[in-house]
Amino acid sequence: MSRLSHEDPVLEVVRAGVRTTVQDLGRPGFAHLGVPRSGAADAGALRLANRLAGNPPGAAGLEILLGGVRLRATRAVTLAVTGAPCAVTVGDRPADPGFPLAVPAGAHVTIGRATAGLRVYLAAGGGIAVPPVLGSRSTDTLSGLGPRPVRDGDLLPVGPVTGPPPAVDVAPYPPPAGELRLRVWLGPRDDWFTASARDTLFSSEYRVSAETDRIGARLTGPALARAVDGELPSEGLVLGAIQVPANGQPLIFLADHPTTGGYPVIGVVDPADIGLVGQARPGTPVRFTPAPHR
Amino acid sequence: MRARRAGPTAVLLELDDDNAVSAAYDLLTAARTEGTLSAADIVPAARTVLIDGVTDPDRITALLPAGGPSAPSPAAGSSPTIKIPTWYDGEDLDDVARLWGTDRAGVVAIHTGTTFRVAFCGFAPGFAYLTGLDPRHHVPRRPSPRTRVPAGTVALAGPYSGVYPTPSPGGWQCVGRTDARLFDLDSDPPALLTPGATVRFVEAA
Numbered sequence: 001m002s003r004l005s006h007e008d009p010v011l012e013v014v015r016a017g018v019r020t021t022v023q024d025l026g027r028p029g030f031a032h033l034g035v036p037r038s039g040a041a042d043a044g045a046l047r048l049a050n051r052l053a054g055n056p057p058g059a060a061g062l063e064i065l066l067g068g069v070r071l072r073a074t075r076a077v078t079l080a081v082t083g084a085p086c087a088v089t090v091g092d093r094p095a096d097p098g099f100p101l102a103v104p105a106g107a108h109v110t111i112g113r114a115t116a117g118l119r120v121y122l123a124a125g126g127g128i129a130v131p132p133v134l135g136s137r138s139t140d141t142l143s144g145l146g147p148r149p150v151r152d153g154d155l156l157p158v159g160p161v162t163g164p165p166p167a168v169d170v171a172p173y174p175p176p177a178g179e180l181r182l183r184v185w186l187g188p189r190d191d192w193f194t195a196s197a198r199d200t201l202f203s204s205e206y207r208v209s210a211e212t213d214r215i216g217a218r219l220t221g222p223a224l225a226r227a228v229d230g231e232l233p234s235e236g237l238v239l240g241a242i243q244v245p246a247n248g249q250p251l252i253f254l255a256d257h258p259t260t261g262g263y264p265v266i267g268v269v270d271p272a273d274i275g276l277v278g279q280a281r282p283g284t285p286v287r288f289t290p291a292p293h294r
Numbered sequence: 295m296r297a298r299r300a301g302p303t304a305v306l307l308e309l310d311d312d313n314a315v316s317a318a319y320d321l322l323t324a325a326r327t328e329g330t331l332s333a334a335d336i337v338p339a340a341r342t343v344l345i346d347g348v349t350d351p352d353r354i355t356a357l358l359p360a361g362g363p364s365a366p367s368p369a370a371g372s373s374p375t376i377k378i379p380t381w382y383d384g385e386d387l388d389d390v391a392r393l394w395g396t397d398r399a400g401v402v403a404i405h406t407g408t409t410f411r412v413a414f415c416g417f418a419p420g421f422a423y424l425t426g427l428d429p430r431h432h433v434p435r436r437p438s439p440r441t442r443v444p445a446g447t448v449a450l451a452g453p454y455s456g457v458y459p460t461p462s463p464g465g466w467q468c469v470g471r472t473d474a475r476l477f478d479l480d481s482d483p484p485a486l487l488t489p490g491a492t493v494r495f496v497e498a499a
Binding site: 028029030031032033034035037133134143144145185187188189233234235236237238240241258259260265268269270271291 | 336
């Protein structure tokens with residue numbers, strides 16, 4: 001995306017890190033055409049960063065896997081960093097995540113390695129202004145829609161500022177949990193599993209495996225036994241669906257999940273808890289609890 | 295018809311057959327257009343319709359006839375037929391001819407002689423699952439998938455025919471190719487083949 005827009009670039013990417021993508025709140029509304037929702041894996045962290053930077057909640061920011069990014073501002077800009085905790089410097093001064101940061105023209109901004117969690121979010125006052133695709137600036141790692149991942153040397157445009165940073169000058173947010181407790185709605189296919197599999201789901205400890213990405217987080221732990229054999233015709237999937245493939249090990253679908261799938265979904269993680277999964281490193285213990293009906 | 299909850303803001307409607315899926319999809323999208331249903335996504339599939347991003351999932355079934363919809367609405371067949379010009383030179387054409395007990399020309403005659411309907415989309419943006427083949431002409435997937443199937447490949451698997459919109463791995467039996475653009479971000483809608491659409495394949499010169 002060396003220059004994807006006619007607007008003046010504001011953020012020069014000196015070092016892009018291991019995997020940095022532009023993300024907003026995704027492109028819902030096209031699932032019937034096979035287009036994934038995409039969007040920030042920890043949407044709450046992106047919303048908070050946008051609030052701190054004076055943006056509407058759905059403005060596009062950067063989703064930075066594990067931190068380790070260096071940027072240069074070509075004009076004065078308000079930045080805000082949230083999500084996985086990390087050291088931040090503006091110029092040569094330490095700065096704090098969770099605050100609006102007034103960055104002068106020409107200053108370098110360093111996002112250090114994340115000390116916990118997976119994904120750091122950076123919002124810029126005005127929002128990252130790469131051209132939208134189907135109404136969203138999100139990079140969809142499953143379908144390839146949206147801008148390609150950010151690379152060293154990219155010049156990222158930032159849109160016009162729409163509002164001042166909020167009067168409240170710090171937004172506390174909890175660090176990533178050491179152990180996840182995820183509220184689960186059983187269904188739509190809980191009846192494809194044995195009664196003991198449903199008990200196992202709520203009584204066992206699972207762990208996030210090394211196979212966790214924007215599409216989903218595979219877990220390891222006690223296998224969930226099927227009561228119904230045979231193939232399930234493909235059916236629509238929701239964010240947070242806990243799909244159980246043939247090996248019985250559950251997989252929680254995240255932002256870039258496919259629109260349909262052919263393995264039974266035993267339950268759905270409450271949307272309020274999805275950001276926790278998007279921040280969970282491999283090895284993180286996971287426990288499921290029944291969601292209170294509402 | 296059975297409504298299954300899929301989390302706090304979604305319902306998966308399970309229907310008797312693909313005609314009932316089509317009818318439910320038509321009724322629900324019409325309800326959304328009329329404003330009686332607010333939903334972010336309505337996603338038909340083989341035997342289900344997912345209604346996602348709704349505030350009152352328990353109310354969904356009240357929008358449908360008691361006992362469930364059974365036949366597509368009259369409006370359904372009224373859209374113009376989308377024609378897909380196809381060169382029948384796929385790598386699996388001879389295998390499909392053998393499975394169908396015919397020759398290459400016979401495969402072309404059967405495939406171009408079938409009126410297909412987009413049952414649902416999935417797998418990739420713009421990939422449509424087309425139904426309409428006679429059950430005698432359903433074919434298994436290839437024993438091992440290809441690592442790369444080119445964009446525009448016309449292929450068959452199970453009861454479905456489809457066209458790969460983008461290059462991808464795939465296990466379907468490849469019978470031909472088209473230069474039709476299946477997914478175009480500058481079009482509205484971006485997919486050429488949308489649920490409910492009528493489709494015919496036409497042999498390209």
